[in-house]
Amino acid sequence: MMFARRLAFRLATTAVTLVGVAVIVFVVIRVVPGNPIAMMLPPGATEADIARLRALYGFDRSIAEQFLIWAGGVLQGDFGTSITARRPVLELVLGRLPATLELATLALCIAVVLGGSLALAGARWRETRTEAAVDVTNGIGLSVPDFLWGLILILLFGVVWPLFPISGRIAPALAREFATNFYLAEAILRLRLDLLGALLAHMLLPALALALPLAAIIAQLLKQSLKETMHLDYVTLARTKGFAEGRVIRAEALPNAVLPTLTLVGVQFTFLIGGTVIIERLFSYEGLGNLAIDAVINRDLPLIQGIVIVFAGLFTLINLGVDMLYAALNPRLRRG
Amino acid sequence: MTFLAVEGLTVRIRRGPWLLRGVSLAVAAGEARGLVGESGAGKSMIGKAILGILPRAAEVVSGRILLDGTDLLRLSDRDRRARIGRLCALIPQDPLTALNPARRIGPQITDRLTDILGWDRARAQARAAELLAEVQIADPPRVLKSYPHELSGGMRQRVLIAAAFAAEPKLIVADEPTTALDVTVQREVLRLIAGMQARHGTALLFVTHDLGVVSKVCRRLSVLYAGKVVEDTDVRAFFRTPGHPYSAALLAATPKYTDPDSSLRPVPSAVIDAVRAEVAAWDAAHG
Numbered sequence: 001m002m003f004a005r006r007l008a009f010r011l012a013t014t015a016v017t018l019v020g021v022a023v024i025v026f027v028v029i030r031v032v033p034g035n036p037i038a039m040m041l042p043p044g045a046t047e048a049d050i051a052r053l054r055a056l057y058g059f060d061r062s063i064a065e066q067f068l069i070w071a072g073g074v075l076q077g078d079f080g081t082s083i084t085a086r087r088p089v090l091e092l093v094l095g096r097l098p099a100t101l102e103l104a105t106l107a108l109c110i111a112v113v114l115g116g117s118l119a120l121a122g123a124r125w126r127e128t129r130t131e132a133a134v135d136v137t138n139g140i141g142l143s144v145p146d147f148l149w150g151l152i153l154i155l156l157f158g159v160v161w162p163l164f165p166i167s168g169r170i171a172p173a174l175a176r177e178f179a180t181n182f183y184l185a186e187a188i189l190r191l192r193l194d195l196l197g198a199l200l201a202h203m204l205l206p207a208l209a210l211a212l213p214l215a216a217i218i219a220q221l222l223k224q225s226l227k228e229t230m231h232l233d234y235v236t237l238a239r240t241k242g243f244a245e246g247r248v249i250r251a252e253a254l255p256n257a258v259l260p261t262l263t264l265v266g267v268q269f270t271f272l273i274g275g276t277v278i279i280e281r282l283f284s285y286e287g288l289g290n291l292a293i294d295a296v297i298n299r300d301l302p303l304i305q306g307i308v309i310v311f312a313g314l315f316t317l318i319n320l321g322v323d324m325l326y327a328a329l330n331p332r333l334r335r336g
Numbered sequence: 337m338t339f340l341a342v343e344g345l346t347v348r349i350r351r352g353p354w355l356l357r358g359v360s361l362a363v364a365a366g367e368a369r370g371l372v373g374e375s376g377a378g379k380s381m382i383g384k385a386i387l388g389i390l391p392r393a394a395e396v397v398s399g400r401i402l403l404d405g406t407d408l409l410r411l412s413d414r415d416r417r418a419r420i421g422r423l424c425a426l427i428p429q430d431p432l433t434a435l436n437p438a439r440r441i442g443p444q445i446t447d448r449l450t451d452i453l454g455w456d457r458a459r460a461q462a463r464a465a466e467l468l469a470e471v472q473i474a475d476p477p478r479v480l481k482s483y484p485h486e487l488s489g490g491m492r493q494r495v496l497i498a499a500a501f502a503a504e505p506k507l508i509v510a511d512e513p514t515t516a517l518d519v520t521v522q523r524e525v526l527r528l529i530a531g532m533q534a535r536h537g538t539a540l541l542f543v544t545h546d547l548g549v550v551s552k553v554c555r556r557l558s559v560l561y562a563g564k565v566v567e568d569t570d571v572r573a574f575f576r577t578p579g580h581p582y583s584a585a586l587l588a589a590t591p592k593y594t595d596p597d598s599s600l601r602p603v604p605s606a607v608i609d610a611v612r613a614e615v616a617a618w619d620a621a622h623g
Contacts, residue, residue, distance in 0.1 A: 127392070232433060233428055233429075233430060233433040233434040234433065234434055234435055234436040234437075234444075236389050236428075237426060237428055237434050237496075238436075238447075239387075239388070239389050239417075240387045240388070240389060240420060240421070240424065240425065240426045241421050241425075241447065241448040241452060242417050242418055242420060242421015242422065242448065242452040243417075243421070243447075243451070243452070244414070244417065247451075251439075251447075252436055252439075255436070255438035255439065256436070256437065256438050329438075330438070331437065331438060331440075331483040331485070332437065332483070332485050
């Protein structure tokens with residue numbers, strides 16, 4: 001009951017947030033310099049041509065009027081038509097969204113596994129050289145941003161040791177095998193290990209570039225909160241029961257230490273999705289981020305609006321998910 | 337039959353002060369022994385050393401801890417842990433912090449039975465329910481499914497006592513188990529520990545600063561000062577005629593319900609000086 005009410009409340013605030021985001025984006029991209037009409041016409045177009053096109057796309061009306069027309073369409077599921085691609089924005093965005101979601105999810109999984117393992121190792125062998133090594137690793141992970149990791153990985157594993165493909169989501173010939181745009185999920189569900197291997201080879205480097213900074217943050221924070229938990233009485237009591245240190249950390253310390261880390265991972269995961277914009281560009285990965293950059297370069301206003309709304313919706317959904325997960329993992333917040 | 341024998345146990349903070357200065361004490365099988373001393377005397381350190389949970393900064397310099405004849409300090413970490421887990425248990429000081437807030441009560445009682453001793457789940461569950469009934473907790477099945485924050489402090493201490501007796505240990509170390517409880521709950525918990533100890537025939541090392549508590553639970557008594565045992569005696573004899581001058585002063589300093597108007601008497605400085613001189617001599621001899 002409590003849970004359902006909280007969920008309903010959060011969904012309501014989410015709607016308010018999205019309206020706010022829509023207004024801001026709509027106004028900002030119309031106020032900043034750059035004109036989509038100018039991009040569409042050849043040099044030497046007449047004033048009359050420009051005026052005709054402006055009227056066609058509705059840019060001759062006031063911003064408020066344009067917004068109401070657009071918002072009315074959005075409420076009916078019509079996000080407008082891309083100026084450059086001449087196709088519905090929703091179709092373009094939904095076509096690209098799975099690629100970005102899969103990349104971000106893979107990056108998150110890598111970050112959690114990598115960061116979690118480092119944290120556990122650092123806590124298990126605390127105050128030894130192992131912990132010092134973990135700290136140094138975290139320092140490196142934290143001080144290099146994701147796009148730089150992308151360049152480093154391309155250089156190392158694409159150029160110096162060409163082990164992985166450095167461009168695209170999958171070889172175009174293989175792309176025809178898929179019925180949906182969720183390539184990774186589909187390959188796993190259909191147990192097509194050949195496709196899965198090809199996908200992962202393409203996704204590993206960009207996902208790693210996105211994951212490394214987040215892994216370092218997780219490792220640092222989780223290790224610290226594990227170490228704080230290790231001093232508590234229930235951990236000591238578990239040691240007297242005959243449990244080995246590793247088991248004491250996993251069964252006693254981890255369920256408590258993971259809570260503060262979870263909050264941060266939620267916030268950082270949204271940054272990671274923001275990072276996909278540049279990383280997808282670097283690796284020519286056909287996701288939403290790459291589409292967003294093209295949209296901005298071409299001043300494709302309807303497409304930019306659609307992409308930003310989708311990103312904003314995604315972020316609020318992630319925050320909602322983290323909140324719910326936090327409640328599920330912390331028995332003191334659970335109510336029967 | 338001596339079950340636990342601590343012989344000449346000397347512990348110090350690495351490159352720091354001494355914590356225990358050659359402590360010797362013995363607990364016979366089934367015997368309840370009190371270990372008293374003022375704060376900082378090293379009472380809890382002895383319990384921690386026996387259970388293998390000394391802080392990382394502390395190191396054992398010399399001595400033996402014989403548990404049923406085997407010196408724990410000569411065992412590998414793994415063997416020591418296994419032996420302690422099988423033969424000993426701890427009743428901790430603060431019931432509010434000694435239960436894991438993220439885990440249900442049931443597994444916190446049964447994990448040693450299933451994961452260390454290899455019992456099957458159903459048998460361990462039945463045993464846990466039986467023990468909760470023995471520590472007079474109403475509705476054991478519900479409590480087993482509860483989280484610690486759903487129980488009162490007194491109930492949590494009962495749960496911890498039940499957990500300590502779960503594997504029928506031969507020795508229980510109780511580290512000031514009533515200090516964090518209010519006075520009325522204290523009495524019940526003491527009675528419970530004394531009753532369980534007698535029924536199960538478990539040896540008990542009861543660490544406390546409260547002489548009144550010792551007299552309710554223990555038959556034998558060791559008095560600790562500055563990391564040294566200054567007296568080892570029978571509890572009744574101790575209350576009649578304490579042997580060591582420090583013990584006598586400690587006893588005299590205990591407030592009495594029968595004579596509430598008498599002012600508190602601190603331990604006389606002459607006694608303190610004498611004991612301190614002994615300690616200084618020990619320190620000088622051990623560098």
